[in-house]
Amino acid sequence: MERRRFLGLAAATGAAAGAALTAGCGSDAGTQSSALKVVAADYGEPGQGDGSQGYWDALVRRFRHRHPGIAVEVEVHGWKDVDKRVAAMVAAGRPPDIAQIGAYADFAAQRRLYSAGEVLSIPVQADFLPALAEAGEVRRVQYGMPFVASTRLLFYNRTLFVKAGLDPDSPPRTWNQLARAAAKLKAAGVKIPYGLPLGAEEAPAEAMMWMLSGGGAFTDKVGNYTIDAAANIKTFNWLRDSLVGPKLTNPDPGGTDRRELFAAFTRGEVGMLNGHPTLLRETRRRGVKYGTAVPPGAEGPSGATLGVADWVMAFKENGRRQDVGRFLDFVFSEENHYDFADRYDLLPVTTSANDRMRERAGHKPLRRFQQELLSAEFYPVGKVSWAKVSGDIKRGIGKAVAADADPVKVLSALQRRAEAEDYAVRES
Structure with missing residues (x-):
């Protein structure tokens, strides 16, 4: 979030490469070329031992158990570097399959992205809070999938x-x-x-x-x-x-x-x-x-009041639409999405995870922020x-x-x- 987390996660530590968790059929199963490539931002606080790599590693292990034929490799970078890292990969002709960064409109305008409707199942896409889904649109088509949000x-x-x-x-x-x-x-x-x-x-x-x-x-x-x-x-x-x-x-x-x-x-x-x-x-x-x-x-x-969101986008360069969709459906499932928001005191972007957070007594201080999210105004991120x-x-x-x-x-x-x-x- 531009915006970044407490004490300036814009200054978060540099890249922390994620180990590939692989499985599948065929001779190339488990190689980098067969794995879905994901680049994500680190939401942990420097020196606190709460980096996001651990979340993604555990998530991929659970996904592997459910989808043994799809390998996934997650690479986590600090906010200072992650947007530049993805831009460099795209410029080199090797974009990741999925990126979780701060902006999506440039890539959507270049027609490099799948729309949300092309990769997500209908129930998952419909679960996004309406204001956030709308904020992810370019020319009335949703390309940016909100990942987490905050209000002020x-x-x-x-x-x-x-x-x-x-x-x-x-x-x-x-x-x-x-x-x-x-x-x-x-x-x-x-x-x-x-x-x-x-x-x-x-x-x-x-x-x-x-x-x-x-x-x-x-x-x-x-x-x-x-x-x-x-x-x-x-x-x-x-x-x-x-x-x-x-x-x-x-x-x-x-x-x-x-x-x-x-x-x-x-x-x-x-x-x-x-x-x-x-x-x-x-x-x-x-x-x-x-x-x-x-x-x-x-x-x-x-x-x-102001609402801010970070974004997930799916690149279509490598033609992995179905595998990307299965993984993103898993990422945005109620349990997994709530787990991430809960870990960092951020606001979920789906109705189901928001309802779950609202029910937890320990998150009572967040309820006012959640309420503001329903009517928040967002940056014009859909403008290229x-x-x-x-x-x-x-x-x-x-x-x-x-x-x-x-x-x-x-x-x-x-x-x-x-x-x-x-x-x-x-x-x-």
């Missing part, structure tokens, strides 16, 4: 709220209430009243959350970029003038990554910030008393130009809140580049 809520430190004379049971519901709460936190000596990560790691997510809370978005309902829309300009003017200017945030929002602020929140140094489910684990482990709420909006609680536009946003949108910045100029420049990228894609 406002996290706040209840202990610091009490210290500042704020009611810990009444988090801010509007922007002005948030600014007033931040000012009281600052007066009480809180190091970072509101954590605003607009550095490269989190810029698209934090920016989109604020845009949504102000009635804007990166695109309109028909998919046209609207980065410099009036609602978005108003939002960034407010951020600059009401939070950053009065020094109610971290000193340099445009140069601050999410992982820094997540770590500071678990140390009790941040009063409020937007966060996703994986922040829960470390916060609880450190004994931080926290609350969550729908992010504040301009006039009331935000009418929409989004990968490059997202990169521009990562590098540039944090400048809009600098003390001497003009949000109109910053957002308009991003809008022009986005329109140019979109035009280039259409003309190619």
Whole structure:
């Protein structure tokens, strides 16, 4: 997820090659050429011994027992490397059969992918949450199969709220209430009243959350970029003038990554910030008393919150449609999919696994995130130009809140580049 996991799994350790688990008939059974090749991302935290390779190895062993004629090899890479690894394999003419990475639209536009309907059984495809299935579409055909998801809520430190004379049971519901709460936190000596990560790691997510809370978005309902829309300009003017200017945030929002602020929140140094489910684990482990709420909006609680998903795609280069389909049906079965989401405190993308998680008392803190997932707004990942536009946003949108910045100029420049990228894609 762009987005990545607690303490920056964008910096996760490099490749961890998965051992091939093979079986089958014929002389080539068990060789690399006969095995389904899967490249997946690592969701474990560096140094914690919870890497994803173990999950995939156990999954493949169970699959082998059920389908002894299909060999599978899974190669796991950290988020820093996995997208580049798959792109290099495709460029070399040796794409994997299945990739589990952050974006799919480029490959779909190049007609390299099977559609979801070509590989998944009808019950499995129908089990995806509708909003996520729709987010996986390019020109109304689903090519991206959601793997796991997250939503965002406002996290706040209840202990610091009490210290500042704020009611810990009444988090801010509007922007002005948030600014007033931040000012009281600052007066009480809180190091970072509101954590605003607009550095490269989190810029698209934090920016989109604020845009949504102000009635804007990166695109309109028909998919046209609207980065410099009036609602978005108003939002960034407010951020600059009401939070950053009065020094109610971290000193340099445009140069601050999410992982820094997540770590500071678990140390009790941040009063409020937007966060996703994986922040829960470390916060609880450190004994931080926290609350969550729908992010504040301009006039009331935000009418929409951000949803983020990672994606599975099936390449058709090697012609393994049936074998790929059998494996993916197994991956997305209720038990196996729930097992992965449960392991990393992420949200399942299927109705059956979501229902199972909702029934587990131990996952009660995730229920609000699950509820938000049903109506969340997602990045425009179905736009082929989004990968490059997202990169521009990562590098540039944090400048809009600098003390001497003009949000109109910053957002308009991003809008022009986005329109140019979109035009280039259409003309190619």
